[in-house]
Amino acid sequence: MSTLRNLVPSTHSLFVFEAAARTLSFKSAARELNVTQPSVSHSIKMFEKHCGLALFVRDNRGVQLTEAGRQLYEEVRTSFRRLEQRLEAISDRGTKYITFAASTSLAAHWLAPQLYHFQQEHPDVKIKVVATDRDIEPDHEVDVTVWVRPRDFDRANTWFVCNEVVFPVCSPAYLLSHPTLTSVDDLLQHQLIHSSDAFRKRLGWAEWMELAGGNSTEIRTNIVFNDYQLTFQAAIAGEGISLGWSLTAQHLLRNRLLVRPLPIEIKTDRAFFLLVSEDPVKNKRSKLLVDWFLAKTAELRS
Template sequence: MSSLRSKVPSPQSLFAFLAAADALNFARAAEELNVTQSSISHSIKRLEHHLGTQLFIRANRGVMLTGDGQQLFNAVGGGFGVIENAIDEIHRRQLSFLTIAASSSMATYWLMPLFREFHSTHPGIKLKILTIDKNVEPDDSIDLTIRLLPLTTERRNAWLMARETVFPVCSRVYLADAPPLREVADLPNHKLLSYEDPHRQRINWPEFLAALRMESRSIEPAAIFNDYQLVLHAAMAGEGIAIGWTLTNKFLLEQSLLCRPLDVEVNTQLGFFVLAQPGKALRRETKMLVNWLLKQSQELR
């Protein structure tokens, strides 16, 4: 660490000195820093005592810098200018990106296939995608999040993208060698892939079958995963049947990487929402991204 800390009485004394040297007036320096004039005077006296030199020549109509004062002013002003420029550059980089947080499966299988279209229609907006392993709220570092919430959710800056609609999915490779699958009652005879995540509660096979009013015997999954991406990879590899969601499975179904072996689905009382900070006014670019997300998911609402 720099030894500067031991060479000044406090960082605040440098702010007081810089304001007074720039204005050549203790009263105006006090106004700029929102402190009393006596506080400015005291800080500078402490700094002068600590340095063992006089920095200002006091006069009835104001103050003037001494030679030592001018030398310190040049150094402090230049150093603070470099710091200010660095902070401004950091802010510019942060503001140039819109940050959106979503689950890894949502980001990979729904957001990513749409990126090309988004960039072609909004070339001036750069996105930063965060994949998260648990639900988070938007904050000063995250502009938007995609979350599964009750359909009755009412809060500012929350927009419903799609209802939660779930259905069985698998690969045609699996169906080629699997037992007959003609109706929901056949599902327990198949290899069922289960998704269990302690941070995100999602509908499971017993709940899915119960929603279809089917009395199911005890279900023993063929495999259990705590990451839905792994569930989808296993399903695409022909390892069994998974529960599919409208958003995360849309493009996989369109590309025939997965199929729906049964014409059944369950609509829950939940929905995928895009969220921003409740009490924060949205930037123009953020509004554009929200509107684009809602347009892309319109058919699923």
């Protein structure tokens, strides 16, 4: 059991103290709390007696905090503010966010550079992006998310975004400063950037090379990242060639932060899907974001 109830005369005394300390006026605190000034003065005296120390210095000009009073006020003010924020967040009065859970690569290279367009179109809609290393079910905390599933995946509140298409990508600077690629096997003469995600199955270079008709036995795994977003970062920095995915690479390719050194691509038996919480209230709030996301990815479905 908390010992706080033994350290203060009552919870009401904390509210009286906070108001008096903030305004440095018993009269102002009384007006704010809708009580009389003598009531505030009495409550403060009882608080000081219970604590065994003076919290205010009283003189003809009003009241000032003692050093102990100042220290206590800082703690009370911070605690009140944190409690207020938490109560607002969990109540109907709190700010309503649409929470979008996404992989770090989708969050960093697709959502982050483009969400300001959505905000300009819908300034009253607030969005919280949650980067996650695994798939999350839409629920009471997550409104929208993206999964990669077999193309025949079907369930309520799900929208097909695009097929999973995988292809090599690199920076324009890397392409200009290295030998031109004319075949899949030419990739073996370049620095290939690998990723190995613990919770998401992704096509690796060896599997991609085999599907593309190349020789995967000579692939060197010199650079391996445990997060696919880091392979993008390395490719953008000109460190080598990474595999790119149709959705997550869309914005980077459109803005030529990455280019495709070969026209060859592998279309897997999987696709990207947008999932929304089954909560009717959340669905209503998320519909604008769903429509915007699908409009932004329309070219990937053509």
